[in-house]
Amino acid sequence: MTTSTFTEHAVVRPQVDEDIKDLGFGAEVARSSHQRLLNRDGTFNVVREGLDPISALSLYHWSLMISWPLFLTAITVAYIAINALFAVAFLLCGPGALQATTAIPEGSTFARAFFFSVQSFATIGYGHIVPVGLAANLLVTIEALINIVGVALATGLVFARFSRPMAKIIYSDNAIVAPYRNVTALEFRIANQRSSQIIEIEAKVILSKIESVGGVTARKFYELKLERSRVTFFALSWTIVHPIIPTSPLYGLSEEDLLTADAEIMILLTGTDETSSQIVHSRSSYKANEVIWNAKFSNIFMRTRDGGVIGMDVSRINDIERQTRM
CATH class of the missing domain: 2.60.40.1400 (G protein-activated inward rectifier potassium channel 1)
Incomplete structure (x- = not known):
């Protein structure tokens, strides 16, 4: 019919x-x-318009709702951005802020500062480069604190995403x-x-x-x-x-x-x-x-x-x- x-x-x-x-x-x-x-x-x-951008922004819920490729991309971009920021900060401390303990090939000072930041952030600590001076050591201290908080937040978000049924x-x-x-x-x-x-x-x-x-x-x-x-x-x-x-x-x-x-x-x-x-x-x-x-x-x-x-x-x-x- x-x-x-x-x-x-x-x-x-x-x-x-x-x-x-x-x-x-x-x-x-x-x-x-x-x-x-x-x-x-x-x-x-x-x-919905007219909302306060700060109060309306919820990084936690956004991190849970986005796709896995976008989530992993956001984590990677944030990781690179943080280390690049600290690399610039080390360079601003002066040419003697980072000293090599062994002979290292000549290269970009920014690249050396960036990879030192990565090693500090990930607690790898090869020991080829050490911070010298109060400013450089303060930056290492701040970076270590951010690493502890950042790893905890990233781990929590990954667990929340896995435990959230959809x-x-x-x-x-x-x-x-x-x-x-x-x-x-x-x-x-x-x-x-x-x-x-x-x-x-x-x-x-x-x-x-x-x-x-x-x-x-x-x-x-x-x-x-x-x-x-x-x-x-x-x-x-x-x-x-x-x-x-x-x-x-x-x-x-x-x-x-x-x-x-x-x-x-x-x-x-x-x-x-x-x-x-x-x-x-x-x-x-x-x-x-x-x-x-x-x-x-x-x-x-x-x-x-x-x-x-x-x-x-x-x-x-x-x-x-x-x-x-x-």
């Missing part, structure tokens, strides 16, 4: 208590924004409107990208669309009731299904209606990471142009020769099959 059958019945609007106000985006944003509210990667598409959920590229038990249903498919297991995973799906209420255009939010909102084990994939029945906010709407209403389907997943026993979250969304009508998901399960199911091919999670309009 396709969208053409929706108009055969009177449209029954959802219950008033299903009308969610604004989800925390604020009435002004909900009323006037025509942009995507929730990006596909789960970040919010809002901007859900890595694969969402199908598109949601679909597909035939489902003599009606139609909105569906999308998810899978766990990590080898760790998530248990007791729960899904909440919310429809956002622009409506005209009393002659005033406003964005309204409706929670979509799911065929199954929770699964105990998330070992393979999960096709999340919202049956489009007369009580559904999608009932009677066509693909053109959703595009005109700037509809957005927002998803929140919550589950328990089995390894750490901590709660993990994942968010994503589909805009109206990312919903494919008259289609169904392809079978991604793999079977043995005797017909037994042995697993699934995650690379096919986005595969769909077009259906003939009825």
Whole structure:
């Protein structure tokens, strides 16, 4: 059954208590924004200006949220910058601040000061160069203190990043409107990208669309009731299904209606990471142009020769099959 059958019945609007106000985006944003509210990667598409840059900056949370390549790059840049700063400081102490105990090849004085700083910072201490004078020894003392604090902070951040569980959920590229038990249903498919297991995973799906209420255009939010909102084990994939029945906010709407209403389907997943026993979250969304009508998901399960199911091919999670309009 396709969208053409929706108009055969009177449209029954959802219950008033299903009308969610604004989800925390604020009435002004909900009323006037025509942009995507929730990006596909789960970040919010809002901007906050006027904050004090100092008070708003949280290096700790930034260090936890960035990717591993960026985190390691930041640590490397900070390490080089600190040693370069101390190298300049040693040079400012004068040409006799760093003395060689053995004959060393001629080279750049900055390079010699830089690598002495690296040796001091890492407590390597080859002994080829020694600080001479009060100023140079004070710099070594300060550098040793920064080394103790810096190593402790870097170790703590690395531990926090490893101990912080994060859900890595694969969402199908598109949601679909597909035939489902003599009606139609909105569906999308998810899978766990990590080898760790998530248990007791729960899904909440919310429809956002622009409506005209009393002659005033406003964005309204409706929670979509799911065929199954929770699964105990998330070992393979999960096709999340919202049956489009007369009580559904999608009932009677066509693909053109959703595009005109700037509809957005927002998803929140919550589950328990089995390894750490901590709660993990994942968010994503589909805009109206990312919903494919008259289609169904392809079978991604793999079977043995005797017909037994042995697993699934995650690379096919986005595969769909077009259906003939009825």
